Amino acid sequence: MKKRPAPSSPASSLLAACGCGCSGDGEAHLGLAVKAKGGRLEAAVEACRRAGLRKTAAREAILAFLDRRGAPVTLGAVSAAPEITAGCDPATVFRILQKLEEIGVVRRIWLHDRTPYYVLAEAGRHSDYVLCVGCGKVEPTGLDCPARAMEEEVATRLGYASVRHELGFYGLCPECQGKGTRLPAR
Ligand SMILES: [Zn+2]
Numbered sequence: 663m664k665k666r667p668a669p670s671s672p673a674s675s676l677l678a679a680c681g682c683g684c685s686g687d688g689e690a691h692l693g694l695a696v697k698a699k700g701g702r703l704e705a706a707v708e709a710c711r712r713a714g715l716r717k718t719a720a721r722e723a724i725l726a727f728l729d730r731r732g733a734p735v736t737l738g739a740v741s742a743a744p745e746i747t748a749g750c751d752p753a754t755v756f757r758i759l760q761k762l763e764e765i766g767v768v769r770r771i772w773l774h775d776r777t778p779y780y781v782l783a784e785a786g787r788h789s790d791y792v793l794c795v796g797c798g799k800v801e802p803t804g805l806d807c808p809a810r811a812m813e814e815e816v817a818t819r820l821g822y823a824s825v826r827h828e829l830g831f832y833g834l835c836p837e838c839q840g841k842g843t844r845l846p847a848r
């Protein structure tokens with residue numbers, strides 16, 4: 663078994679275990695994603711409106727949270743955010759995220775242990791992510807995605823429409839290496 667808390671644990675607690683001296687919530691690691699911000703939240707709200715979703719405080723809070731985070735987070739992390747937990751239970755958060763995924767506002771990524779991570783989708787932008795199997799933090803690779811061309815191949819050769827992919831990278835982050843975290847050999 664890999665060393666990692668149960669899938670239901672909020673990512674915030676995983677991130678808090680990070681030993682790099684960041685504020686503890688992992689924001690320091692997410693600089694890349696945070697910098698990419700700009701109208702993303704507005705675009706998401708607008709997409710919900712276009713999809714005919716009635717405006718609700720819970721959904722707005724979830725979108726704002728995902729926007730602030732900028733990188734994929736677990737259902738547990740979303741549900742545990744104080745501004746969200748005050749208004750709805752995890753089942754409601756799940757239903758809202760499901761709906762947002764359905765209309766393409768949120769992207770669901772299976773990175774690890776079959777725990778889905780959620781991130782705001784941005785039209786015309788695509789990121790692949792790397793997950794630290796030591797502390798659970800997730801960050802965008804910031805690299806050009808090699809699978810985009812393959813998506814087109816799949817579409818052309820096999821005749822599929824709306825082709826997408828998930829490409830996940832796993833490893834031990836520099837902070838975990840510094841702490842001497844070891845993982846069982848593969
Ligand atoms: Zn780590």
Ligand SMILES: [Zn+2]
Nearest residue numbers: 790807809829
């Ligand atoms: Zn990709």
